[in-house]
Amino acid sequence: MFTLHGTGVGFGIAIGTARLIRRPGQEVPEYSILSEQVDQEIQRLTNGIHSAAECLSAYYEDIREESADEVHAILDAHLLMLRDPVLLEQSALIIRERLVNAEFALQLHCENLQAVFRGIDDPYMRSKSDEISQVIGRIQDELLGQHAGQSSLKGIRKGEIIVTHDLMPADTIEYRKYHVGAFLTSLGGPISHTAILARSMQIPAIVGLHEGIRYLKTGDTLVIDGKRGVVLVEPDDAALDIYEKRAAKIRRVTRELEAIKYKPARTLDGQTIELNANIEFAEELRQSLECNASGIGLYRTESLYMNRKEFPDEAEQLDVYSTLLNATDRPVTIRTLDLGADKQVDGGRRNMSLATNPALGRRAIRLCLHDLTLFKPQLRALYRASIHGDLRIMVPMISNQAELDQLFIVLDEIRDELAHEKLPFKSRIPIGGMIEVPAAAVTADIFAKRLDFLSIGTNDLIQYTLAIDRIDDEVNYLYDPLHPAVLRLVKSVIDAGQNAGIPISMCGEMAGDIECTRILLALGLREFSMDSAVISEVKQRVRETHIGEIEPMVRDLLTTNESNPYRDLIRQINR
C-alpha cells in the first residue's frame, strides 16, 4: 500500500479499480516496419480509422436525443474529420515513406497539422487544434486497443476510476455516460474541466498528481478521498474497511440531503433564508438549479479572462451573460472582474505588473478603474445583457467612496453611450459592493447608503483582518472565520444593511461552512451564497436552528475574552 497526493476536488470517497486512459499528447509506441509490411500497416490504419468512426457514430446515435445542439455540432465535426480521406491519405503516405507503425504515423501527421495551427494569429482558431488531436487520439486508441488489449473508452465499466493525463471538454460528454467512480489526472487545478465535471457528476477527483500517476496501472485497487486529495493504492484490509464505512456514511448523508432539496430553507422560528449558489462557469448554472438554489449569488467572471492571450471583447461577454440570464428567471449577481492577487492572467496584458504584495496591490476594482479599456467592455456587456433576466452587478474590493464616485461616473457614461447607440438595456440595475476590505466593513453604513446591496466576501476579509495569508503554511493555523474581530465586522455590515434597508448577503467560504451557519443567522444574516454542492447541507442546518434560542450565546461570543470558553461556546451553539 502507498499513497499519492494531489488537489482534491469533487466530493466523497470512491473505491474502485484503476483504468488508465491514454490521451492525445501522451506517447504512442513507435517502431519500424519492413517495406513488405507497408500494405498491411496501411490496412491496419484504415481499419482503425473505420472503427473509430463507427464507434463515435454509434455513441452519437446513443446520446442524440438527450444531448444539446452544441454537442451534436462537435460530434458532427469530429465524424467528418474521421471520414476525411485526407487523413488516411496523409498518414498512409507517412507509413510508406518512413516505414513506421500506424499509431506513430498518425502522431506525426497530427504534429504537422498542429504546426500549421500554431502559426495562426487568431487565438480562437488556434484553440481548435485540440480537436484535431482528440480525433486522432481516438484512432490511436482504437489501434492500441486492437494491438495490446489496452483500454479505450468503450470498455469502461461502471465505478472504475479513470486515470489520465487531463480531461478535455469533449471527454466530459462521454464520461457522464459511463458512470465512472472518480477521476485522477496529472494536470489540472480546482477550476479545471476535470474539477467541474467531477462536481457536476458528484464524484471525487484528484487533480494535479503530476508524475504520481506513473505509479498506477490498470486494475490497481484505489481508494480516492476527494476531500483530502489522497489516493490509497492497493490498500490493506484495515484501510479498506475504514474507507468503506466512511463511504457508506457519506452515501447515507447524501440521501438524506437529497430528501430536503425541495423543502424550504426556514428556521425553527419561521425565518426564511435565501441560499444562493456561487458559480465560476456559466455551465454550472444547471447544477445550481438542480440543487434548488434561490438564485446565483456570485458569478465570478475571471474564468472568462484566464488561460488566454486576448481578453474577451464586449460581444463575447454579452453572449455569455445573455445565455446565463436567459437560462433562469431567478436573480443572478454577476461580479465584475476580480483579477490580481491569486488570480493572475496569462496574456501579455499591459499594466499587469507583479506587485511585491499582490493581495494589497492594484487588483479588482482598482485595476478596473485604472484601466477602463478593460472595465468598460464588461460593464457594457452587462448592461446590454440585463434585458434577458434579473441581473445584479457586484463590484469587488471597494474600500473608499472615491471609488464609488468613479464607478457611478463610468456607469452614467455607459448608459449614455448605450442610449445614444440605441441599444436596449435596463437603466436601473441593482449595483452592489463586495465588502472584503476591513475599511469598507468598518464604514459599511456609508456604503450602504449609496449602494443597492452589499455582499460580504469573507475569504479576503478574514485574511486582511487577521493579517494571515491562507496559503502560507506557516501561519494558516491562525486563519479563523470565528475570530471575534471577524464576527464583529460581519455584524457591523449586517447592521448597516438593516439600518439602510438594503439586503446583505455573504458569498465567501464562510457562508457554506456549517460550523458558522448558526452564528451568522444569529448575527442577522438572511442571504447566503455558496458552492451549490453544500446548499443542502447548509439548508439542513438552517432547518434545525432556532435563531431566538442561540442569539444570547452569540452575543456572548462577541465579548468572550478567553480562548477555551470561546471554543466551548461555539460547540454549544452548534450542538
Add this chain to the structure above:
Amino acid sequence: MRLEQDIRVINKLGLHTRAAAKLVKLCSRFDSSIEISNSKRRADAKSILSIMMLAACQGTELKMVIEGEDATEAIRQITELFESRFEEQE
C-alpha cells in the same frame, strides 16, 4: 462549367470547426469539384481538415473555384451559408 468567385468570412469566429463542418457537409452534396483558397493554401472544400487548415478568421478573403454541372447552384448555396454567418449569432 467552371466558376470563380471571391468570398469573405464575415462571422465572428471565422471558419472554425463547426462552421467548417457545415461548409463541408454542404459542399459534399454537389457533384462539382469545389476548391477554396486563401493567399497561402488551397483546400478541397469536401475535406474538413483541409478547410480547417485555411484557418480563415473573420475578415479573411477567400477564393472559390467550382467546376462541374451543378456549379451555379453550388456557388449560390455556399454564398448563402457564408452570408448567414454559418447560422451563428454574429
